[in-house]
Amino acid sequence: MNTLEMLRALRAMTVLGDIASGAVTVADLEALGIRDAAAWARHAATYHGPTRQRARQAAARAAGAGLSPDALMVVEKHVRKLLAGAAVTEWELRVELCALRGTVEEIDRAAATRVREYNRGVEDAERKAYGRRALKGGKNTDALGNRTFTVTGPERVIADVLGGIRTVAGQLRRDDPRLTYEQAMFDAFLDTRGGGPAREVVITVLPLPESTKVLRQEGDETVFARTDGTTITGAELVAEAMVEEGYVGIFDPVRGGVNVYRDERFANFKQRVLLSAETILCPHPGCTTPANQCQVHHLTAWEQGGETNIENLSMACAVHNARNDDDPNAPPRNGRLERRAGGVVHLPPDGGPPRENIHPIRTLSAMALSRT
Template identity: 35%
Template sequence: MNPFDALIEAMSVAALETLDHFDLDVALAAGVEPGRARAWARLREVYFGVTKFTRKQRDAVRLARGRSLDELALIERRIKPVTDAGQRWGLRLALLGVAGGYAAIEKAARELVPAEEAPAVNQAKFGPSRRGKRTLHLTYDEREMADMEHAGRQGIDPSKPAAQQLADNLVERFFGDGGIPAAAPRPMVLVPLPAFTRILAGEGDDVVLAMTDGTTMTGAKFLALEFGEELEVAAFHPAAGAVNLYRTQRLANGKQRDLARLSMPVCAFPGCRHGAEACEIHHVTAWKHGGETNVDNLAPLCRYHNRVNDDDPWRSVRGRIAMIRGAPTWISPGGVPVKNSDRGAMDQLFGYEKAPR
C-alpha cells in the first residue's frame, strides 16, 4: 500500500482504529493544525473514553465503523450546542445512522439540531499581520454600519472594484484631519552578545559581562561603546535569552514587558494568534512557587491561556510554558515541547527554528 492510500484508509475506513491510537502530544509535535488535533482528541474521548452511557457508546462504535474522521468530527460540531449528555448521545447515534456520506449527515444535522444563533454583540477584532496587512472585523448596530458604508461609497468609481475604494475612503475618513492618533512603534535593535562575553552576575537593573581579557563591564556600557548613546538596544544571550533593555536614561517601567514580547511576539501557546502587545505577562515559574519578576521568567500569554496554564509542573493537565534556549515554549502534558512562533528574537538572532525535545 502506498503512503497516500494508507493515509486515506487511516482517515476513513480505519478511522476508529486511528482514534484508538491517537496521541495529542505526538500530533501537535508533528505539526498537525492544533484545532484539528484537539478535535481528534475529543473524538477519541467520545468513542473510547470513560462514560456512564456505556451501551450507547458501544452502539456508537459499531455505527461509526467505516465513517471518516471528517464525518465523525462533523457530527460532534453539530451536536456540541446540546447541553444534555443523554440527548447528545441520542443525536450522535441518529446521525451515525444516516446513509449517504458527509453531505447527507450535514443535511440531517441541520434538521435534527437547528443552529442556535448567539445574540450579536458590538465588537472589533484585529487579525495578525500578514505580508504587511492586517484585518479588522467590526460588528456594530446596523444603523451605524449603514452610515459607515454610505460614507465609504462617496465618490467611488463604479467602473472599478468597490472593495479597495471603500477601504481607502474609510481609512481616509478615519485618519483625516488628524482625528485619530497614530500608533507610534518603537524602533529597537536586537543584538546577540558576542561570543567573548558571558553572563556573570545580575546587578540591579543591569547585568555584568565578563570579558575574555579579564575585565568586566555592565551591559549598558558595552552597548554604548558598540552603538553609541542614541539607540535603544535589546541584548539577547544565545543560551540565556533576553538579558536586558538598555537606554540612555533610567530604564523604563515597561522594560521587562518589552523584552518578553521581543522573545515571543504572540501568545506562547501553540495555535494562538493573539499578538504579544495584547497579552498578559506570565511568570513561567509561578510567583507562588518562588518565581521572580525577571526577564528570564516572563512570557506573553493571552488572558485565556494565562489562566489555563498549569502552574504546577507536577500536575500537568493542559500543558505549561517553560523557557527553552531563552524562548517561551509550551510543554504538553506528555512532555513534548512545541513553540508557537519562530519570529521571536532568539530565532531571529540565533536561528533556533524548533524547540529541542
C-alpha cells in the first residue's frame, strides 16, 4: 500500500469504528504519535456508542463516510458550539455537517456559518454566547522566550477592540515604516491597554428596500454586513441604534449610497468611488500613489468646519494628506490642496501659482475626460 492509498483508507468513520470495537486503543494511537488520541476516543463513543438517536447516529456515520479525521474534528468543534434552544438538535446538526464536502478549511467555514445561523435564532443567544467569553493561554514560554494568549468574545466586541488598536497601529506604522503590521498591532495594544482606544467607524450596508423593513422592525432576521467584517441582524441593528450612535449607510441598488450625514466625518463608499475615479492618483504634483491606496482628504479640514461632501473632498495619499497645511491661518509649511475649476490643485507654500499632478495616466481620470 503506498502513502496515497493509506491516506485514502484513513477515513474518520473507519478509525472511529475500530476504536469503538476495541481493534484500536487510545494507547495504540498515542504510541503511534497521534496527538488527539483522547478526542478520537470521545468521538468514537459519540458515533458508535449508545444513544437514543440511533437512526440519526447511523445517518451521520453514512453522511460522513468520506471525511478525513481532521474534517471530523472540525465538524465536532462546531457541533459543540450549538446553543441550547436552537431550531435543530445536536444530532440533526451532526448529520448536516457530516455531509459537508471540500477541504478542511472550506468545511470549517461552511460549518461555522451554518451553526451561526442556528444560534442566531436562539432566544437570548447573545447572552449565552457572552457566557463563553474567555482569555486563555499565556502560560507557556516558547523557545524564543515569548508567550501567547487568545481572547474569545462576541464578534462586535472583538472587532471594536481591534478596530481601536488598528487605528493606533496605523499611526505607529506611519511614524515608523519599518514596523510590520503584527509588530505595530502589538505595540498599539500595549499603548491602548485599559485606555479605551478610539473606536473605528463601522458602516452597516443596508439595501434600500430592506431599510424600510428594519425601520418598521419587520426585518429582524435579515443579516447585513458591516465594514469591520462582522454581520448584524435587523433586530440587533435597531437595538444598537437605540443604545449608541451607530452608522448606517443606506444603499440603493441603482443609485448607490443614498444618505450622506452632515455629521459624518468619514466619506461613504460612493464618495470614495467618485473621488477615486476623479483623480486616479493622489493630486499632489509628482505623486504616483494610486487612488485605491489613498485616504479621503477634507480640502477644508473637518476641524475647520469642512463638510463631508464631494465638493470638499479629494483622495490624497497618506503622506500628502498628513503634510497638508490644514489650518489656513497658520504659517504655510507644505502648501495645501484646493479644488479649482477643472480639479484639485496644490497651492505651494511660497504663494506661487497652483500646480497640478501632470502624471500621464491622469489624462484618463474622470475629471480630465470631462474637461475635453
